[in-house]
Amino acid sequence: xxxxxxxxxxxxxxxGSPALPGDKSISHRALLLALLAQGESRIxxxxxGGDVRSTAGVVAALGATxxxxxxRDGRVDYRVLSPGGAALxxxxxxxxCGNSGTTTRLVAGLLAGxxxxxxxxGDASLRRRPMGRVVEPLRAMGAGFAGRHNATLLPLxxxxxxxxxxxxxxxxxxxxxxxxxxxxxxxxxxxETRVTEAVATRxxxxxxxxxxxxxxxxxxxADGRHTVSLRGPALPAAINETVPADPSGAxxxxxxxxxxxxxxxxxxxxSTNPTRRAIIDILRRMGADIEEHTRPAAxxxxxxxxxxxxVRSAALHGIEISPAETASAIDEIPILAxxxxxxSGTTWIRGAGELRHKESDRIAGIADGLTAxxxxxxxxxxxxxxxxxxxLRGAVTETLDDHRLAMTFAVAGLIAEGETTVRQPGSAAISxxxxxxxxxxxxx
Ligand code: S3P
Numbered sequence: 001x002x003x004x005x006x007x008x009x010x011x012x013x014x015x016g017s018p019a020l021p022g023d024k025s026i027s028h029r030a031l032l033l034a035l036l037a038q039g040e041s042r043i044x045x046x047x048x049g050g051d052v053r054s055t056a057g058v059v060a061a062l063g064a065t066x067x068x069x070x071x072r073d074g075r076v077d078y079r080v081l082s083p084g085g086a087a088l089x090x091x092x093x094x095x096x097c098g099n100s101g102t103t104t105r106l107v108a109g110l111l112a113g114x115x116x117x118x119x120x121x122g123d124a125s126l127r128r129r130p131m132g133r134v135v136e137p138l139r140a141m142g143a144g145f146a147g148r149h150n151a152t153l154l155p156l157x158x159x160x161x162x163x164x165x166x167x168x169x170x171x172x173x174x175x176x177x178x179x180x181x182x183x184x185x186x187x188x189x190x191x192e193t194r195v196t197e198a199v200a201t202r203x204x205x206x207x208x209x210x211x212x213x214x215x216x217x218x219x220x221x222a223d224g225r226h227t228v229s230l231r232g233p234a235l236p237a238a239i240n241e242t243v244p245a246d247p248s249g250a251x252x253x254x255x256x257x258x259x260x261x262x263x264x265x266x267x268x269x270x271s272t273n274p275t276r277r278a279i280i281d282i283l284r285r286m287g288a289d290i291e292e293h294t295r296p297a298a299x300x301x302x303x304x305x306x307x308x309x310x311v312r313s314a315a316l317h318g319i320e321i322s323p324a325e326t327a328s329a330i331d332e333i334p335i336l337a338x339x340x341x342x343x344s345g346t347t348w349i350r351g352a353g354e355l356r357h358k359e360s361d362r363i364a365g366i367a368d369g370l371t372a373x374x375x376x377x378x379x380x381x382x383x384x385x386x387x388x389x390x391x392l393r394g395a396v397t398e399t400l401d402d403h404r405l406a407m408t409f410a411v412a413g414l415i416a417e418g419e420t421t422v423r424q425p426g427s428a429a430i431s432x433x434x435x436x437x438x439x440x441x442x443x444x
Contacts, residue, residue, distance in 0.1 A: 006425035008413025014263035015444035019073035020245035022047035028055045035059045037238035038084030044242040048076040050430040054098035063089030074433040090116040097122040105134045109181025112143035113188020115162040121155040134181045166191040174327045176201035189232040200226035202275040207302040212236030242300045244271040251279045251332040256411045257311040258288045259342040267309040278328035289314040316343035323351025334408040337366045340386040341375035353382035360400035369397040394418035403430040
């Protein structure tokens with residue numbers, strides 16, 4: 001916690017092409033799969049935020065050589081040289097996952113099936129976040145866990161096993177982290193591991209395992225349930241990878257330009273993966289003017305679909321966002337809530353309960369911050385009602401040390417009357433280093 005504040009004043013115009021970070025989800029997985037793969041993997045243009053750095057630190061602590069080859073625009077090129085999943089080193093101390101839930105949960109799955117003792121720990125926010133959702137299925141596969149509250153909170157001790165039992169698991173909440181943890185553990189299970197979700201979550205682990213030679217099957221049932229399976233034992237092969245731009249980082253610019261009266265922003269090389277593009281489709285449904293120029297060749301070894309986006313000012317209107325859409329745009333809900341506050345009419349964001357378990361209680365953070373700015377926000381159970389059309393005015397906003405709240409309130413400052421103060425803004429560097437410089441850079 002720091003006393004730092006950022007003061008943002010309204011912008012007359014927004015123009016330009018802000019540099020976007022490398023996709024955080026893909027960057028984490030590229031590093032972890034490089035650890036499991038024997039030999040050299042190169043990862044180009046990875047995100048260089050605090051969360052991905054946490055994963056790089058864990059990968060090094062487990063025995064790989066992680067070299068930073070070059071840095072530019074908040075991105076980094078890595079070379080990872082690993083002895084492979086069968087020869088990981090037992091870490092000499094706790095593995096510091098920092099602020100990163102993805103690091104913690106994916107590493108828990110990866111280590112469940114490796115015969116090592118390890119302790120996962122992180123910052124105060126991460127120590128409050130629920131880990132039972134991965135511990136329960138990983139225990140059922142045979143891994144040992146110990147920690148506070150029946151191993152549901154960090155610090156978490158893991159006793160991995162060389163062989164796990166495969167599992168057929170229905171996740172209680174839609175979570176790509178839980179699904180990915182089970183799939184990574186499934187690599188060490190003898191037989192077929194299956195994970196079923198009520199709504200399909202981001203599929204990077206599946207794409208990336210396939211690209212590295214591990215077959216992964218997917219079936220969608222008529223009711224939308226989605227099952228992913230793989231057969232162990234298996235290990236991914238080492239490959240080179242270029243990371244696309246992060247749609248969750250692009251989301252701040254999509255909303256900034258949409259709600260600003262005189263804006264045009266260009267966003268290059270954004271992943272438009274069907275499991276990540278909900279933010280684009282939801283904003284369009286609200287009336288946003290977003291051009292999408294699909295890049296002919298899909299990017300990277302994993303075949304992520306990519307597009308260059310152009311977003312211009314638009315008159316947004318309120319809509320109803322279903323629980324399935326909320327799940328698909330879970331990281332974008334804070335910035336979408338700002339869009340809803342400016343849009344005409346009422347927006348309902350349904351089924352947002354998972355937001356209480358993110359880097360902060362994001363429902364409270366959104367409601368308090370937007371209310372301070374003069375918006376009308378009401379929380380009813382897991383649903384958020386936002387009555388739009390109010391002129392926002394500058395105020396002091398609390399970020400709860402949460403990167404997505406910090407960036408949301410800074411964007412609000414571009415259009416709110418007077419001065420907007422963003423407290424503890426530094427967390428933005430967790431997913432988007434250089435965000436505030438980019439914010440100044442797009443003022444025309
Ligand atoms: C992520 C999954 C999501 C998301 C997070 C990244 C991932 O979390 O909120 O920022 O990379 O798998 P949950 O699995 O908790 O929904």
